[in-house]
Amino acid sequence: DVKVTQSSRYLVKRTGEKVFLECVQDMDHENMFWYRQDPGLGLRLIYFSYDVKMKEKGDIPEGYSVSREKKERFSLILESASTNQTSMYLCASRAAGALFSTDTQYFGPGTRLTVL
Amino acid sequence: AQSVTQPDIHITVSEGASLELRCNYSYGATPYLFWYVQSPGQGLQLLLKYFSGDTLVQGIKGFEAEFKRSQSSFNLRKPSVHWSDAAEYFCAVGLRGTGNQFYFGTGTSLTVIP
Numbered sequence: 001d002v003k004v005t006q007s008s009r010y011l012v013k014r015t016g017e018k019v020f021l022e023c024v025q026d027m028d029h030e031n032m033f034w035y036r037q038d039p040g041l042g043l044r045l046i047y048f049s050y051d052v053k054m055k056e057k058g059d060i061p062e063g064y065s066v067s068r069e070k071k072e073r074f075s076l077i078l079e080s081a082s083t084n085q086t087s088m089y090l091c092a093s094r095a096a097g098a099l100f101s102t103d104t105q106y107f108g109p110g111t112r113l114t115v116l
Numbered sequence: 117a118q119s120v121t122q123p124d125i126h127i128t129v130s131e132g133a134s135l136e137l138r139c140n141y142s143y144g145a146t147p148y149l150f151w152y153v154q155s156p157g158q159g160l161q162l163l164l165k166y167f168s169g170d171t172l173v174q175g176i177k178g179f180e181a182e183f184k185r186s187q188s189s190f191n192l193r194k195p196s197v198h199w200s201d202a203a204e205y206f207c208a209v210g211l212r213g214t215g216n217q218f219y220f221g222t223g224t225s226l227t228v229i230p
Contacts, residue, residue, distance in 0.1 A: 004159070005209060035220075040125070043160075043220040044207060090159060104150060107159035116152070 003049050004108035006091050009073060013112045019078040023091030029104035030096035033105065034058075049074055050096065055057070081115045088112050093106040120209050122221035129197050130229050137192040137224050147209040149190040150218070151181055152202040163205075166190065171181030175195045177201070 007022035025032065029052050035058075045058030048069040063085060067075040070114040074093075078085055089112075092105040121140045129135055141147060148167050152160040164175025171183040181192045190207060207221040 040222055042222040104162050109159045
């Protein structure tokens with residue numbers, strides 16, 4: 001069965017802290033994604049990666065960075081957390097292939113981050 | 117501007133009633149189209165998708181969606197709603213040629229009353 005896991009369901013951090021959100025997939029997918037989900041705004045893409053050590057900015061990369069050292073793991077990093085980064089963070093993965101003709105995105109359960 | 121619009125923020129229906137959730141997109145070409153459901157505290161689960169061919173697509177949990185090119189719409193329907201369908205529903209598009217990115221609507225929250 002397809003599985004995308006995220007290291008924490010709930011996280012509380014203080015302003016200025018460095019925060020790591022981890023995502024692991026067991027499907028050998030090439031593509032991995034980080035979104036944040038906010039009420040009334042839907043899901044917005046922060047970063048994605050299409051291969052190990054490769055990354056691309058999404059729509060709202062400011063204040064975030066990512067790391068993909070291994071194919072199965074994609075980390076989102078908040079270098080200095082701020083209160084406006086309080087949100088639900090969703091990780092997703094998808095197989096490579098001819099555009100979307102292969103499997104679609106599979107999502108993890110999300111991490112609800114609160115920055116005080 | 118390119119966008120995915122779900123005009124209904126919140127919908128309430130009675131159990132057993134029919135349901136239609138609206139989704140419109142504004143992109144130059146026909147995109148790939150998806151509907152996801154998110155139950156409370158859960159990640160997103162794919163309900164159905166449209167790539168090409170028959171414009172009426174069947175999904176899981178008794179849902180279907182119809183692609184209407186003339187209206188740039190991809191509305192989700194279910195003939196009889198169950199209490200377990202209460203969730204947040206997201207429409208998403210993937211642009212042909214861009215490879216990786218999905219664009220999501222803002223979501224519609226569904227409440228089901230007994």
